Amino acid sequence: MAEKKIFAKGYCFAKIFIFFLIGCIIGTYYEEWLFFIKVGQTTSRQGLIYGPFSPIYGVGVAIFVACLGKYNDQRSIAKTLLYASLIGGVTEFATSWIAEVFFGVEFWNYSGYVLNIAGRTTVPFMLGWGIGGTLLMKVIYPFISKWIEKIPYSIAHPVYYVVLILILFDVVLTYTAFARMALRDQGKPPYSIIGELMDDWYDDAFMYQTFPVMRPQSNAE
Numbered sequence: 001m002a003e004k005k006i007f008a009k010g011y012c013f014a015k016i017f018i019f020f021l022i023g024c025i026i027g028t029y030y031e032e033w034l035f036f037i038k039v040g041q042t043t044s045r046q047g048l049i050y051g052p053f054s055p056i057y058g059v060g061v062a063i064f065v066a067c068l069g070k071y072n073d074q075r076s077i078a079k080t081l082l083y084a085s086l087i088g089g090v091t092e093f094a095t096s097w098i099a100e101v102f103f104g105v106e107f108w109n110y111s112g113y114v115l116n117i118a119g120r121t122t123v124p125f126m127l128g129w130g131i132g133g134t135l136l137m138k139v140i141y142p143f144i145s146k147w148i149e150k151i152p153y154s155i156a157h158p159v160y161y162v163v164l165i166l167i168l169f170d171v172v173l174t175y176t177a178f179a180r181m182a183l184r185d186q187g188k189p190p191y192s193i194i195g196e197l198m199d200d201w202y203d204d205a206f207m208y209q210t211f212p213v214m215r216p217q218s219n220a221e
């Protein structure tokens with residue numbers, strides 16, 4: 001008798017990707033909720049052109065699962081808190097740096113916050129990442145992991161590949177549009193038909209409407 005196939009069994013890429021998606025979606029609505037509480041207005045906090053996905057949260061969750069998932073049941077809560085704080089802080093710092101250096105935009109600046117690190121993250125925020133990462137790995141991850149493995153393989157397996165392809169397309173499209181936006185800001189014409197399409201379909205007006213919290217680096221003081 002053939003062994004029953006289990007989708008995303010144990011520690012694997014498929015499970016990491018699913019947690020990436022969960023982090024992207026929850027992070028988007030979490031940011032929108034915080035913004036509404038702070039200023040009383042609703043605004044989009046998505047990080048990709050299509051869909052309610054915030055990659056900074058998705059990547060953070062995926063890195064937590066990738067780095068801490070394998071020996072999660074053997075690691076103490078204190079060590080998990082420490083590692084998650086470092087992982088969250090480094091991820092946030094790196095994302096801010098990449099956006100500024102490669103795309104010429106600034107999504108956040110914590111220069112006025114206490115214990116900030118080059119304005120890209122702060123020690124309190126790192127601790128927040130640590131607490132969130134610890135809750136994720138010690139409470140949420142084991143519970144959701146079991147439920148993921150209960151999804152029928154015949155359904156989950158093809159859906160997983162379709163969603164993976166769509167997300168990869170969305171990521172490539174979004175950062176190609178950001179790259180072309182940075183080149184436009186430098187006054188450089190498109191070098192290929194791809195650049196021309198970016199200028200026609202994803203011009204500055206579209207990008208700032210899609211990402212309303214984004215500001216040009218030159219104006220982000």
